[in-house]
Structure formats: C-alpha cells, structure tokens
Amino acid sequence: MSHPKLASIFNKDEKKVDWHDKALWFVRHKRDKSVHSVKNWEELRNLGQGIKAHMLSNLDIYLEEFEANANKNGVEVHWAANAEEHNQIVHNILKENNAKKVVKSKSMLTEECHLNPHLEADGIEVIDTDLGERIVQLAKEPPSHIVLPAIHKNKHEVDELFQEHLGTEPCDGNPQYLTHEARKHLRQKFIEADAAITGVNFAIAETGGFVVCTNEGNADMGAHLAPVHIACMGVEKIIPKLEHLSVFLRLLGRSATGQPITTYSSHFKKPANGKKMHIVIVDNGRSEQLSRPDFRASLRCIRCGACMNTCPIYRRSGGHSYDATVPGPIGSILSPGKDLKKHSTLPFASTLCGSCSDVCPVKIDIHAQLYKWRQIITKETPQPFVKKKSMQIMGSVFTKPKQFETVGKIARWSLRNLPQSVINSKPNVWGKERDLPKGPKQSFDQWYNERQKNKNNS
C-alpha cells in the first residue's frame, strides 16, 4: 500500500496520532537542549560528515584493513552480497555450533534481511531482547522507529501483550512493573541462549574492533553469556581510526535521545577465552547506492533517528506507514534505491521543510535527496491521472501571468463564498482532513502595487 493510504489508517485514531506527534517532538526537544550545550556542535557535525565521506571514498580499502585486523584478533569475517546470503551465513554459523536458542539485540540490518523468519523456519528460537523490539516481536509487527521500535504502542497495549505472552498481572499499563517483568523474562532467555546476534554501530578499520551502543545492556548480556557472538554490519559502518569514535559517540546519543552518550558503548575486539566471535559484512544494495552521486551521502547515516523525531509527516503518519525497514526521511531516501516501484510514494511523504537535514548529525542533505528522488520517480513510475493532469495544468498556468491572475481571483472568491461541503468535497485533495483558510480579498500582486502607490504618494 502507498504511504498516503497507510497514513490514513494510522490517522483514524486521532488521540493516538496526537500523542505520537507530541512524544516524538519531545524527543526532538531533548535533542536540542543537549546539542545546544555542546560548544562548536556544528564543527562536530562537520567532522562527522567529513570522516564518513572520506570513508566512503576509500571504502574497499578500509574494509580490507578491517578484515585483516579482525582476523588477527581471532574473529572470523564473512561477506554477504545480499540478504539471502547474510541469512545463510548466520544460519550456517548457528548450525555449526548446534545453536537452537538465539538472543538478538537491536540490528536494523537483520530486520532488513528478514533474518528472524529465515531462522525460525528451521526451528531456531530467535528472541529480540531490546524491550521495544520484544514488544513488537510479541505483537508480530515490525519496529516503527529505528531507536524507539514500539513508539506506536501505548502502555495498555503492552500490558495486554505481556498478560497474553508473559503471564503478567493486569497493571493498568504500569511501565515500571512491565519493564521489570520483561527483565525477568529476558534474563531467562539470556541464560539459556546458545548464541547472541548483535548489530554494529561502528567498526574500526585500524583495530579490527567494533562498537555496539545500547541503553538497556542487552547486547552485552547476550554477547558475554552465550558461547558464540555474531555481529552483523552493513559495509558503511566502517570508520578509519579509533579516535574517530570520539566524534561519533558525541554525536549519536545526543542526536538520538538527548542523552550525552548511550549507557553502554561496548568496544569488542577479541573473543573472550573459549568463545567465538563472527562478523558478517553485508552489501545488500549499498554498493549500488554508492554509485549514485546524488544519493551516496545517504550512506553516511549513523541511525540516530533524529530525522524521524523532527519530521512533521513521520510524527503524524507513524513509522508503519512507510512500509520499509527504515522509516522516516532517511528511509525515504534509502528505500527507493532498493525498489523504486514499491517505495515510489515515500519521497513524497515530506513537506521539504528541511528540518531533517538540519538535525542530521552527519549532515546528509535529506530534503534535497527527497526532491531528487521525486524527479526520478515521476519520470520512471506511472503517476495518478489526476495528479499528472493537474500538474500539467498548473505548469501551464504558472507560465501565463494573465491566466494566473484570473485563476487566483476565482480561487480566492471560491474560498470565501463556497459552502464548506464543496470546499472539503472529495475532488479537492487539499481539503482532505484539513480546514482551508479564508480567501483574502487581494492578491499579493494587488497588495504590493497598492503599497507602492501609497509610498509614492506620501
């Protein structure tokens, strides 16, 4: 389904939309407060952008350096061209280790590859251990936000889910109680796990190590208790040197939630005695995105979610309306590169206000890329008849000042005089779900000319 269709489903529950909108705006506000207290924040963003852009322009070299160092550290490195190969590699590692129970910490990449259903089909139990991810897993839904996976669920829904699946007592949605019960439930899963899968926030070429950031401690509980640790990363997670972490760890937490840093920033390099560590490096369309000069900057993304929290469309349409692994503005520039037809409505899910680009810690020109995808999509995918025709008519009207003036006059008169039932009727898509302003008596042109005349007279 298209973004507008899915968004209208989300918009049926107005109260929930209002809550969603405000909750995310509050996170954006916390980000602002935190960011404004950092001296030379803009310089920090410039560094983040510069390091990532340099990395992308030498990506093959840094990946080889990373691999060589990881091997020296006793870590086995695997390469996957696509989602299917990634899933097979992980599956094989689990089979080799006779692993039947797996705990997973947050990894958008494994979501992108649909790893869970692949493993579950072979009878392997995969438990998502981030609380938000566990909630959506129990609800059999995908995450709706990359940092706050269950932001679309209210506490009463979580209460019901936990009663059904974890056998908790009804608690009127008490977050303290529900979190505590989830801790007990997942503690058992950590203890029983045969293998742990984590994502990777940053992989350091110079050391062969990698960093995983969480607030809950779930990545560490999984990785240190289970005998096997598999870390899955997209090729673009590489940074050249250890010291570059100073830039990215300063940027990430503040941009994501306003925290000065995530609770745990874990630096994995060598497996502990008697344990095994694997890294799976995944392409899955990234090398192709790298070939597109207009869109390659999207690969700088560090997955903080700031663009989602600030986006007026995301906040009011919900993450599921994007029907993509990564929703929101960044998802809308990443997804068309993977499947232009399926995601053809996403670059239009934006007002092009530019707020996403303003908050992006690595200065991706998200709104400019949304605009550029629109140019490609209108050429390459069929557009609705009404939209196509009205654009043609508007295009012609805009080139003829006299006609424009007349059309303007009619439109202003109509907005003043026509009854609400006509203004908000179905053919007028601009009147859908919104009140239109009263039409002013003057056009801007008339107002300006009058003003100039009065000026000259006085």
Added chain:
Amino acid sequence: MGSRAEILAKLKANKPEALPLPQIDSSIFDEGLNLIEEFTKKVEVVGGNVYQATSADDVVKQITKMLPDTKVNFSTLEGTSAFNTIDLSTINDPRELEDLDILILESDLAVAENGAVWVNDQSLPIRVLPFITKHLVLVLSKEHILPYMHQAYEKLNHQPTDFGVFISGPSKTADIEQSLVIGAHGALSLTVFLLD
C-alpha cells in the same frame, strides 16, 4: 568467504574520488570545564550517584551501609577480599553469576562531558560482570577524569584492549510510552566513588 571479491570490486568501481580525512582539533570544543563538578552533574543526569571516599576500605564501608544485607558481593579493589562472598576462580560459566548483588570495579578513565566511566578487560576478570550485577560500583581517582571523549581516546590509543566499555549510568529504557524506567537488562543502580 562468500562474496568478498565481488563486493570489494563493486565498492572500488562505484566509490567517488578520494576525499581528504579531516583532522580533529579538540581544542575548539574546550569550554574550560570544572572536571569533577561536570562529571558529577552528568552521572546524576544519567541516573547514577557520585560520592567521595578516602580509601578502598572506605568504599566498602560506605557501600555496605547503603546496600546492607546483600548476599553475593564481589570487589576487585586491592585489600577488600573480606567483602567477597564468591571466588571467581571457581566460576566455570559466566551464567553462574546470575545472583550477583554488588560488584565493585576500579577504573582509570572517566569523561566529564557525559559521565561515562571506562571499564576494560584488565580490571574485568569476566566480561559479563558489570552487566549482570544488580548494583554496580565504580571507583575512580579524581585525576583520571578527562574533559571530553577526544581526550579519552587519546589515552585509549595507548592502551589497546580486547574488550572495554564506557558506562554512563545504570541500565535504562523508555520503550513503554516514553516513560523512563531505570533498570532494564544491566545494572539497576550505579554508584561512583571518587578517590583523591
């Protein structure tokens, strides 16, 4: 090995012309922080507590007063073995640490700007310790507090570690309706003691 050669060849063919690597000039971020004050403030912001102590003995004394009647305790501080109720050398599987109540660890690096304390393999006999314990106590000499992450990594560049972690506060989550709950999967509380 999988598709290694194919992926690398594609990346090589598709990458843009080489761009320069920017140098980090950490002096531009310097606000002349009062390190102890800022560190204390930030640890409290992220849900932890900071206290002063005069010695390792004093740390143990204070923490037993704050958290009395705990069953399973372990400290890596020198001369505090009387506090320990378990012997790590008899632990064969980290899963046996499930009931750990208090863990006291030493650190030689903390960061004022975010209240993060560095813990690594050298002071960590078993990696899961600071995550699986109910209450985590970190002990740190005041002179080891650095202003920003930049200075921290300058130091870490000279201390290669197999595993290390920056810990900022107790574990937490806000995944249920954005209500902050302290105590997710890791420690339920974090206490930092500063030594002169």
